[in-house]
Amino acid sequence: MKKLFVEDLKAGDSVFGELFAVKNYKKTATRNNRPYIDITLSDKTGFIKGKIWSDDMPNCETVEEADVVSVSASIEDFNGAPQAKITNMSKVDKYDLTDFQPSTDKDIEKMFDEITDAASKIKNPQLQKLLQEFLSDKDTVEKFKRGAGGYTVHHDYLGGLLDHTTEMLSYVPAIAKTHSKINKDILTTGVILHDIGKVHEYEVSTSIVITPKLKLLGHIFMGAEMVKRYGEKAGVEEKLLDEILHMILAHQGRIEFGSPVLPKTPEAMVLYRLDDMSAKLNTAFKLLDSGGSDGDLFTSYQRNLETELYRSPYVDDLTNEDIPF
Numbered sequence: 001m002k003k004l005f006v007e008d009l010k011a012g013d014s015v016f017g018e019l020f021a022v023k024n025y026k027k028t029a030t031r032n033n034r035p036y037i038d039i040t041l042s043d044k045t046g047f048i049k050g051k052i053w054s055d056d057m058p059n060c061e062t063v064e065e066a067d068v069v070s071v072s073a074s075i076e077d078f079n080g081a082p083q084a085k086i087t088n089m090s091k092v093d094k095y096d097l098t099d100f101q102p103s104t105d106k107d108i109e110k111m112f113d114e115i116t117d118a119a120s121k122i123k124n125p126q127l128q129k130l131l132q133e134f135l136s137d138k139d140t141v142e143k144f145k146r147g148a149g150g151y152t153v154h155h156d157y158l159g160g161l162l163d164h165t166t167e168m169l170s171y172v173p174a175i176a177k178t179h180s181k182i183n184k185d186i187l188t189t190g191v192i193l194h195d196i197g198k199v200h201e202y203e204v205s206t207s208i209v210i211t212p213k214l215k216l217l218g219h220i221f222m223g224a225e226m227v228k229r230y231g232e233k234a235g236v237e238e239k240l241l242d243e244i245l246h247m248i249l250a251h252q253g254r255i256e257f258g259s260p261v262l263p264k265t266p267e268a269m270v271l272y273r274l275d276d277m278s279a280k281l282n283t284a285f286k287l288l289d290s291g292g293s294d295g296d297l298f299t300s301y302q303r304n305l306e307t308e309l310y311r312s313p314y315v316d317d318l319t320n321e322d323i324p325f
């Protein structure tokens, strides 16, 4: 378990055999042709720039970005910021990923239990079988459990995909109770499966990396393809499978947001709104939590929210626990 984090490092410190992830690694040279390596080390608390000078290169293994390395270094001041002068560096294979990536503060297994529990309550036997195909696909489920919900904007951390999906799932009973014409089985199935294409979209290692598949295909197509495969294997009749596929394809609500079709069923309309609400609220709370000087009433402009946000002075007075519902 890592004990020393980037946020603790300050000029004058010495570091012996501490683990960091390699964020950037570039061989280069000074103006006088003295070779050196420009490197950025990171963990879940931030990053620090570093240098490996030619004298120290023989003691430093050649590494690649996203590797985890054991580092010995002295921390120096460079233009007011700490910088690592690395004297020894070697790659390691055993580490705890959560030291290097922000992760959900919720229990991943408990969240996954919520998904399996909701799936087990589905009454339609075909949809039940469809979800079982997904839930028994071990490799996909492992990626789903630790996957990120996004790259930079919403739920962009380990377990974020599960956080996002279970949050959306938690609204389904209330919606189905209020709107009895909503098909709860279809909505539940759509919520659980809507973002499964993201397991192929982001490679989650020491940093979240967008795979070439995302750039070429996107998570909506990937997810629909997976659901089609699971559905056909489960023997779901074509018309019903089309409705579920429609949920996946329409979940971003608008063509300019990446959905090839607009929501054409009440369940697809709800799914789009739940997805949008979950993403936007996550972005909003992240923005409100991120610093700002004392007394700043508004945050910076956020492109996805298309506005800045107001820091309510009443926020600390609110306690939801006292609200009787």
Ligand SMILES: [Fe+2]
Residues within 6 Å of the ligand: 194, 195, 219, 251, 252
């Ligand atoms: Fe999505």
Ligand SMILES: [Fe+2]
Residues within 6 Å of the ligand: 164, 194, 195, 275
């Ligand atoms: Fe989503």
